Amino acid sequence: MSINQKIVADLINNKIEFVTTVPCKQLAGVIDEIDAAKSIYHIPSNKEDEGMGLCAGAYMGGKRSAIIMQNTAIGVTINTLVTLIQYYNIPLPMLISYRGELGEPVACQVEMAVHTKALLAQLNIPTYHFHHPDDVHELDSILKYSFMGKKPVAILTDASFWQGA
């Protein structure tokens, strides 16, 4: 089973049926798997705060939801994370491509990477950093933790994680 298949299998096993995505090169494979999964409604969004609104609505409609996005989106979504997802106690696993880390070819990505963990810490969002392919084995527990605690969680997946996959 590839890492992309493992990630999507964990989403399905945790009864996640509604996933919104904003693409990133590192996430292309997992987005393809989401698209192919019959039990998941995949709804691409134009901006990540829009996607979080869709996820909040789907959750209230009885479908567990998740968002897949790049770490630059943390800058876009702080208000939505605070005044919608956290304020209303809505669980939201966020599978995040952690651009700007070791192996990054695009210098501008580093500028947001250096703020990513600090912003998530400031927001009191439980944050997990997948650096080695084996780290994926923690995903199942992280998803369960998000729904148990009704909180957003951030799973940062860096280039080393994806290259080793």
Add this chain to the structure above:
Amino acid sequence: MIRSEVLKNLIPIISDQLVVSNIGLPSQELHMLDDQPSNFYMLGTMGLASSIGLGLALAQSAPVIAIDGDGSILTNLGTLPTIANNTADNFILLIIDNGSYGSTGDQPTYAGLKTSLAKVAEACGCDNVVECSAEDTPAAVKAALDGKKMTIIVSKCESGNIKVPVIDMDAPVIRDRFMREVARRNA
């Protein structure tokens, strides 16, 4: 006719429907006029009422009415292509278009100037777009509910506000009460 009067006239039509209402005065007015477990009040996060409403409509089968404003739609204009391309025939987006940012002091929006939100929605690919007067809005919403097709209604009304109390319910209480009502309707 201003937004609060449009909402008041809508109550007989929407009182028994799942309603997601926009941040600020629209939620406060709905809460004052007709507080119901079937209402989800946004207390923050400008722009996302239509997104929350679409997600809710796609996830379950009961009809959903999202009551949004022209300013909020402009804030989240990307919502219209997403709605157009993800058909939910149990979803009605009602845009109360008073051409102003009502909750912040009636500053003009571009929708009150040259921009037509109905034409934008059509250009985004939305199939059933209705622009109507404030007076005709209850009939338009009733027709959309009866038609069982995803519909965008742009209700053109005057700007202006009445004094309304803030909502003092806690956000998780609003959410939990609403979710129980959604589950009851889908049982």
